[in-house]
Amino acid sequence: MPKPTDNPHLAVQPDFTSEKYCQAQEYLVNDDINHDVAAAQLALYWTLNNDLEKEEWDCQILQEQQEAVEKARLEEEEQKALQEEKKKYCCKYAIVLADPIIIPSQIAAHRLHEVDFVELYYFTSKGLCDTELTIRSTDDDALTLLQTGDGLHSFIPLASAQAKGTVTKDKDLTWEEFSEATHRLANAMKENNWEADNISNHVKFWLALENHPWRHGHCEISKRALLVYQARVCRRWHDTLDTKQSFNIMHINDILLAQIRDELVHSARVMELESLKQVSPPSHLTIAQRAAPLTITCSFPFPPPFFFVLPL
Structure with missing residues (x-):
């Protein structure tokens, strides 16, 4: 039986004694049944039918609730099964990202996985571009033998070895390259499950260098000293990790930083002196001419002219 369209529990019994139902009464009236009895029988029939509709309605409601x-x-x-499958086969349901994907070289990825020192260059825009070009132009299966930092030899992909030859040392990076690389390297540390404290200390270390007064001064040697300090200290942190000489990289050693700047100042002076030594008198002059003072006459709009005497 189809479900009633209207709720039978809300139905109101008609008045079967009214003139509207006189014709229906005629079908029931006989010698033993008058119009009043016929009206009562119509009311009884309606009640019985309404009870059946109520029962049918209730069954349908219960069935719909159970189905829901x-x-x-x-x-x-x-949904639970789908979530489990997404966890197990995450790439199957992944969509392409709107932001560029950071894919460092294989040698940088290997060092990150081993919590080893990795040059910032690999995470500069130029380094990532070089890696992408190298991967496209090199056989992925080709291997080469390379000596690691601890003196051991191991086979690594040829693409990584080729990229290694173009690496710019940390101390020679520009500040723009330093800023873009440190942010990407910090994210790569998280992806490779480095200890949270080590990641946090590195970030604080890099921020301290970025905010150092020398960084925003006018002395280029002081700015370079900060980059050299970063390169040396990061390398030393990895070399002494898990040893008695280990230290917290976030603390800036001002004494060491000053020593590095003094070294750079000294190197700059030596280079300047060397360049001056390269300046010599013309080869066609005699020994006496080279030893003689050089006289230069300078004329000005006002008299009298005067002379500069410059020794060679």
Whole structure:
């Protein structure tokens, strides 16, 4: 039986004694049944039919509720199964990212996985571009033998070895390259499950260098000293990790920083002196001419002219 369109529980029994139902009464009237009894019988028939409709209605409502509960349960199970599958096969449901994907060289990825020192160059825009070009132009299966930092030899992909030859040392990076590389390297540390404290200390270390007064001064040697300090200290941190000489990289050693700047100042002076030594008198002059003072006459709009005497 189809479900009633209207709720039978809300139905109101008609007045079967009214003139509207006189014709219906005529079908029941006989010698033993008058119009009043016929009206009562019509009311009884309506009540019996209404009770059947109520029962049918209630059964349909119960069935719909059970179906809704079952549907919700199945959808929940389907969602749980889908979530489990997404965890297991995450690439199957991944969509392409709007932001550029940071893919460092294989040698940088290997060092990150081993919590080893890795040059910032690999995470500069130029380094990432070089890596992408090298990967496209090199056989992925080709291997080469390379000596690691601890003196051991191991086979690594040829693409990584080729990229290694173009690496710019940390101390020779520009400040723009330093800033873009440190941010990417910090994210790579997280992806490779470095200890949270080590990541935090590196970030604080790099921020301290970025905010150092020398960084925003006018002395280029002082700015370079900060980059050299970063290169040396990062390398030393990795070399002494898990040893008695280990230290917290976030603390800036002002004494060491000053020593590095003094070294750079000294190197700059030596280079300047060397360049001056390269300046010599013309080869066509005699020894006496080279030893003689050089006289230069300078004329000005006002008299008298005067002379500069410059020794060679």
